[in-house]
Amino acid sequence: xxxxxxxxxxxxxxxxxxxxxxxxxxxxxxxxxxxxxxxxxxxxxxxxxxxxxxxxxxxxxxxxxxxxxxxxxxxxxxxxxxxxxxxxxxxxxxxxxxxxxxxxxxxxxxxxxxxxxxxxxxxxxxxxxxxxxxxxxxxxxxxxxxxxxxxxxxxxxxxxxxxxxxxxxxxxxxxxxxxxxxxxxxxxxxxxxxxxxxxxxxxxxxxxxxxxxxxxxxxxxxxxxxxxxxxxxxxxxxxx
Amino acid sequence: xxxxxxxxxxxxxxxxxxxxxxxxxxxxxxxxxxxxxxxxxxxxxxxxxxxxxxxxxxxxxxxxxxxxxxxxxxxxxxxxxxxxxxxxxxxxxxxxxxxxxxxxxxxxxxxxxxxxxxxxxxxxxxxxxxxxxxxxxxxxxxxxxxxxxxxxxxxxxxxxxxxxxxxxxxxxxxxxxxxxxxxxxxxxxxxxxxxxxxxxxxxxxxxxxxxxxxxxxxxxxxxxxxxxxxxxxxxxxxxxxxxxxxxxxxxxxxxxxxxxxxxxxxxxxxxxxxxxxxxxxxxxxxxxxxxxxxxxxxxxxxxxxxxxxxxxxxxxxxxxxxxxxxxxxxxxxxxxxxxxxxxxxxxxxxxxxxxxxxxxxxxxxxxxxxxxxxxxxxxxxxxxxxxxxxxxxxxxxxxxxxxxxxxxxxxxxxxxxxxxxxxxxxxxxxxxxxxxxxxxxxxxxxxxxxxxxxxxxxxxxxxxxxxxxxxxxxxxxxxxxxxxxxxxxxxxxx
Numbered sequence: 001x002x003x004x005x006x007x008x009x010x011x012x013x014x015x016x017x018x019x020x021x022x023x024x025x026x027x028x029x030x031x032x033x034x035x036x037x038x039x040x041x042x043x044x045x046x047x048x049x050x051x052x053x054x055x056x057x058x059x060x061x062x063x064x065x066x067x068x069x070x071x072x073x074x075x076x077x078x079x080x081x082x083x084x085x086x087x088x089x090x091x092x093x094x095x096x097x098x099x100x101x102x103x104x105x106x107x108x109x110x111x112x113x114x115x116x117x118x119x120x121x122x123x124x125x126x127x128x129x130x131x132x133x134x135x136x137x138x139x140x141x142x143x144x145x146x147x148x149x150x151x152x153x154x155x156x157x158x159x160x161x162x163x164x165x166x167x168x169x170x171x172x173x174x175x176x177x178x179x180x181x182x183x184x185x186x187x188x189x190x191x192x193x194x195x196x197x198x199x200x201x202x203x204x205x206x207x208x209x210x211x212x213x214x215x216x217x218x219x220x221x222x223x224x225x226x227x228x229x230x231x232x233x234x235x236x237x238x239x240x
Numbered sequence: 241x242x243x244x245x246x247x248x249x250x251x252x253x254x255x256x257x258x259x260x261x262x263x264x265x266x267x268x269x270x271x272x273x274x275x276x277x278x279x280x281x282x283x284x285x286x287x288x289x290x291x292x293x294x295x296x297x298x299x300x301x302x303x304x305x306x307x308x309x310x311x312x313x314x315x316x317x318x319x320x321x322x323x324x325x326x327x328x329x330x331x332x333x334x335x336x337x338x339x340x341x342x343x344x345x346x347x348x349x350x351x352x353x354x355x356x357x358x359x360x361x362x363x364x365x366x367x368x369x370x371x372x373x374x375x376x377x378x379x380x381x382x383x384x385x386x387x388x389x390x391x392x393x394x395x396x397x398x399x400x401x402x403x404x405x406x407x408x409x410x411x412x413x414x415x416x417x418x419x420x421x422x423x424x425x426x427x428x429x430x431x432x433x434x435x436x437x438x439x440x441x442x443x444x445x446x447x448x449x450x451x452x453x454x455x456x457x458x459x460x461x462x463x464x465x466x467x468x469x470x471x472x473x474x475x476x477x478x479x480x481x482x483x484x485x486x487x488x489x490x491x492x493x494x495x496x497x498x499x500x501x502x503x504x505x506x507x508x509x510x511x512x513x514x515x516x517x518x519x520x521x522x523x524x525x526x527x528x529x530x531x532x533x534x535x536x537x538x539x540x541x542x543x544x545x546x547x548x549x550x551x552x553x554x555x556x557x558x559x560x561x562x563x564x565x566x567x568x569x570x571x572x573x574x575x576x577x578x579x580x581x582x583x584x585x586x587x588x589x590x591x592x593x594x595x596x597x598x599x600x601x602x603x604x605x606x607x608x609x610x611x612x613x614x615x616x617x618x619x620x621x622x623x624x625x626x627x628x629x630x631x632x633x634x635x636x637x638x639x640x641x642x643x644x645x646x647x648x649x650x651x652x653x654x655x656x657x658x659x660x661x662x663x664x665x666x667x668x669x670x671x672x673x674x675x676x677x678x679x680x681x682x683x684x685x686x687x688x689x690x691x692x693x694x695x696x697x698x699x700x701x702x703x704x705x706x707x708x709x710x711x712x713x714x715x716x717x718x719x720x721x722x723x724x725x726x727x728x729x730x731x732x733x734x
Contacts, residue, residue, distance in 0.1 A: 007388065016712075016713035016732075017617050017618045017623075017715070018254050018257045018261065018618060019254050020715065021257070022478055022479070022481040023478075024338070024351050024413075024477070024478070025484075026410065026413050026476060026483060026484035026487075027415060027483055027484035027485070027490055028483050028484065028485055028487070029486060029487055029488065030485040030486040030489075030542050031486070031539065032486065032488070032489055032535075035537075036534065036535075036538050040530075040531045040534055040535075043527060043531055043534070044528065044529045044531065046526075046527050046531075046579070047524050047528040048524065049525035050507075050520055050523035050524040050527060050578075050580060051520050051521075051524050052520060067510075067511050067580065067584065078308075095666075096666065121343065149685070159596070168263065194299065195620040205688060215732045
């Protein structure tokens with residue numbers, strides 16, 4: 001057994017660590033500095049505020065939420081979501097459509113220019129700014145085969161997929177309104193009702209071809225245009 | 241210093257303390273070593289779970305390491321594997337030393353309880369990885385584990401309470417043992433309350449979530465914090481040779497924590513389906529806790545004033561000093577995530593994880609490391625082998641945990657503020673997740689550093705426990721001025 005083994009009887013070696021220790025001492029009575037007292041009082045004031053100062057619910061047993069409740073009828077969404085300060089329907093569709101466009105941008109690109117030879121552009125495209133009926137049908141049911149856009153030929157393998165089944169008519173209308181009024185395009189708004197009307201009329205399961213869509217090239221789906229370019233007087237909101 | 245004047249009294253005193261050390265040797269080394277193994281595992285799981293947050297497709301085919309199982313396994317290994325075991329070891333040794341009592345009997349019972357504890361959490365954490373989690377934060381291990389863990393804990397708490405009861409207790413002299421005795425009683429209380437409420441009472445509904453949040457806060461504030469402060473109050477005077485500056489501040493800090501610690505937690509669900517007074521009381525207490533935090537911090541500050549040179553040389557004091565610096569930080573983080581003003585942005589974000597890490601790792605674990613560096617040479621009869629290993633352990637831990645905490649807070653603030661910002665009402669949730677990715681990358685890197693430091697620590701501790709440390713009468717000190725990797729025989733600061 002080595003002399004330094006912990007079970008050894010060599011007390012001097014064994015207790016080396018113990019011997020160099022300092023003795024335990026009783027605490028002293030240094031006074032707390034005055035500034036510390038003030039700081040801790042501020043802490044107590046902040047803490048007390050959690051118990052119901054200001055607008056917070058705090059210790060009221062009848063309250064279920066410590067945060068101030070919105071006054072009834074207030075809509076906390078920006079623009080009020082239907083209140084007096086609501087965005088007009090066109091601006092709202094543009095805002096929401098910008099979000100929905102993320103799906104289209106994968107092929108048609110964020111600037112709507114498409115990719116030459118692969119994906120046709122939306123910016124300045126007669127398919128987009130032309131008749132609304134053809135545009136709705138393309139997005140609702142998809143499009144396949146050779147097409148001509150702005151004088152350029154495109155024939156993407158597989159064509160454009162139908163997006164209608166996965167989107168509500170409101171979302172679809174928002175996106176279509178957005179592409180018709182971005183990147184220099186200008187066109188009438190497409191409303192939820194218009195999309196719904198096309199959906200009700202046409203239930204095909206296969207994609208369109210350019211030839212199939214010829215009859216709809218310049219047709220607009222009838223319906224009120226509540227705001228934006230070509231607004232119809234009947235549906236315009238009352239002057240504020 | 242005692243060794244300056246050797247009298248028969250000091251010799252008797254040295255022999256008595258050596259006998260105390262020897263009486264607790266087995267259980268304490270067992271707890272430290274097993275704790276260090278769990279800590280290693282916990283930090284590796286921490287790296288993995290951060291990686292899974294960055295790249296969810298990483299090792300996609302393996303269901304056992306999906307994020308939802310990894311993160312609880314990581315936290316449970318950290319809390320029950322490392323945290324509680326290291327805490328019990330530190331508590332047992334300080335309580336025995338401070339009360340001047342040997343562990344008279346039941347040493348093998350303590351080891352048996354330690355073995356059962358380790359087996360139980362092994363199966364518990366395997367259960368979490370095999371999809372048997374209870375989905376309750378910090379209580380994810382299957383519910384059969386809790387009575388066993390409780391019994392094991394009580395097996396340790398009982399002899400400590402007995403030691404305190406038998407000790408000669410001069411007025412104001414027992415600062416560190418107040419905290420340790422408190423931790424002995426508070427942990428069973430919290431553990432029983434939370435487990436009985438969550439596992440045995442039917443139909444708690446939303447209140448169950450509140451109790452769960454209370455449990456996490458209470459374990460931190462009434463178990464990890466007292467053990468950390470107890471160790472700091474013991475080792476700072478012991479190493480600097482300076483008595484604790486103020487008995488009044490010490491007692492104010494203790495009673496403040498004892499009274500306030502159990503009231504906080506429900507503010508985690510502020511604005512949620514709990515009656516408003518519950519989060520209000522929780523938020524009030526969380527901020528009020530800055531008072532005991534401030535008193536303890538002030539006391540340490542007054543005690544160590546002018547003694548900072550020993551922070552540079554003594555490994556123990558260095559870890560304890562930085563651990564104690566993290567205590568006020570954890571108090572401020574708790575207040576930040578708890579007030580209604582800042583908490584509304586920070587709730588349910590990475591800031592919550594930052595709070596857990598700053599208290600369990602930044603504060604508690606750093607204090608426990610310091611204590612281990614002091615205690616183990618006395619139990620194993622040899623000195624720490626390498627200054628470089630200790631120094632690397634220290635710096636990688638400090639940088640790692642600071643990074644995790646700062647990144648967690650910033651990421652939490654950004655996530656919460658973005659989610660609450662009305663201008664982003666139509667944003668996809670995934671955008672917020674992607675925006676916080678850089679912070680999680682930082683977390684993964686930081687956990688890599690911590691894992692490295694803990695590998696060094698584990699290796700060092702294994703060598704020490706095996707009795708393969710340095711054979712010397714001189715302590716292993718970190719000496720900054722000379723860039724000297726050798727231990728210096730200056731004797732006084734260990």
